[in-house]
Amino acid sequence: MNYYRYAPPAYAPAADRYETMPFRRVGRSGLQLPAISLGLWHNFGDDRPLSVQREIIHRAFDRGVTHFDLANNYGPPHGSAEKNFGRVLREDLSRHRDEIIVSTKAGWGMWPGPYGFGGSRKHLMASLDQSLERLGVDYVDVFYHHRPDPDAPLEETMYALRDIVASGKALYVGVSSYGPELTAEAAEIMAGEGVPLLIHQPSYSIVNRWVERPGEDGRSLLREAADNGLGVIAFSPLAQGLLTNRYVDGIPEASRAGSGKMNRDFLSPENLETARALNEVAARRGQTLAQMALAWVLREQGENGAETVASTVIGASSASQLEENLQALANLSFSDEELAAIDAAAPDAGVNQWESATKSRTRGE
Template sequence: MPIAADDPRLTTAYTAATTRYDDVPFARAGASGIPLPRISLGLWQNFGRDRSIETQREILLHAFDRGVVHIDLANNYGPPYGAAESTLGTVLASDLGRYRDELFLTSKAGYDMWPGPYGDGGSRKYLTRSLEQSLRRLGIDHVDVFYSHRPDPETPLEETVQALVDIVRSGKALYVGISNYPAELTRRAHELLAGEGVRLLLHQPRYSLFDRRPEEDLFPLLRELQVGSAVFSPLAQGLLTAKYIDGVVPDDSRAANSFFLDGSALTDDYLRRIRGIAGIADEAGLSIPQLAIAWVLRDPVVTTAIIGASRPGQIDDAITASKAELPAEVITALDEFAAPIGSATA
């Protein structure tokens, strides 16, 4: 169950910092009227019931105080599924609700959420009902962007797009986005939406020094279509940190506890790459995560980098990275240790 907004753990009066827009840079999403902070907070990890509500609240409020006003969710972020939305709903009720119009809140549906054939995929029934459930958990009447989280080969793209169009027309989302769509389906989704007078605001692909697949054909297409991108996993699920530089998996690390990453990723090739990146970061006066974030933001096609956070200081580090301009020689030096363009190493 969600924590009640009047729970004693959440009763400290909160007033947002008056300096919240003084520091973080913003960039416009494609050709739209929407600027987003170059750093956004994703609740994929660290915002389930396995974490204390006090810590989650502290991170959310610190992010807002630093100008990180874009918070990204999906229906099944947790654990359990739905918990991240419930957590944010609690903090909206107790603290952030009066700042709702300063927040840019996004959610998604496309992966498994509930049992049976209607709790997964891209059907009109699933997308529509999932968003309604998300809004109840969040305690709000609309999200700013609703994404189709993945293409569904079992559902005609026309049905998925029509559901997104009708969601916008219903007022339950102001804009739509797509995530994990390849370039050819992105172009078709853009065409179908445009035919209905609805803008494709954002594409959300995985992108990092260790996964450069979007550079091959997706990013050129987004430039052509003037669609923004909100990239996720800029730290390659923690691989682009110093945690594993000695080839050891700490007990409290993501590789020790995550379904998405395990110790098998710590190959000799990975260790060569991360140690090379560490040397370049040191020379640039940045940490490995800061260098990795600055690198994904080097291209204007990337509107914002979505980061996870288990403590407030990680948000501060990312904001520092968002203002770093990497010299051409640093970008060139990284090519030796990054994935080749159009491919992934992790």
């Protein structure tokens, strides 16, 4: 008697996947990114069923989400998100690799010892090689230094990024959580090497507006990025879940905060009241709070839109949650009255848990 193992039907992406997703050019480059990218920070480790991860990735690609954002330490455990995404890429999306932007990062703690973190050439190159192996690819489209390293000379970090592009292991390079002055210095070094930085990935949300605030020279990160040709892709636009309807009426046990995956300090009485007030503004716009928060990050900013965010990274615990948040793209415009109401309801709430990373001293001084 013959027995056959059941194999699910081969995945075929939606034929209309590019019809509704807006794409935006990244800085002064030829690369365009979907306005919403899928981040694999949470929900793609070994603690979640691969079948659920696969469904989310399929739904994202069906909706025109061509950018999948990873890092070496995403999981849990570290490295598992890259491994799991690499499996789905290999088994379901390999024929579409040239339609897909895969990004990863290095800089936060990944393995024991002095070479498992930071901005040294040793760490960045070793980490990228490990990421490529886990992903099962020859190159990534974007490779980031994940955070400033006060103990590594900025030139060393930038020269490593330069050589990574020259090696063909990454097509573009960028930085994350760099402050405005450090971003300008990094961009100057790379421009001199003929390998411009493509992109900056900062945390940014209605309640975390540090990228808009002037730095020591009076220029914001958004302004420095625009003037130096970098695009900006915002992470944590929902402030770790604060800017969703989930916490308007309390903290559910099944939520990220309830399960310990979110900083409970974000859910202070004051911040929860802010979320409720913003939820009322969103309802008047015909959006959920999360949809409005995503639309706000993607709104046009600066003279001639020069400081407008190119893309924002969202997570998803289910395909239905992803689908709901993608509906934000149906209304990215705000009236002056709506923006004023949002400003009145939401002062900076102090939820930038990465702020210390942006204050690294520059050039190893």
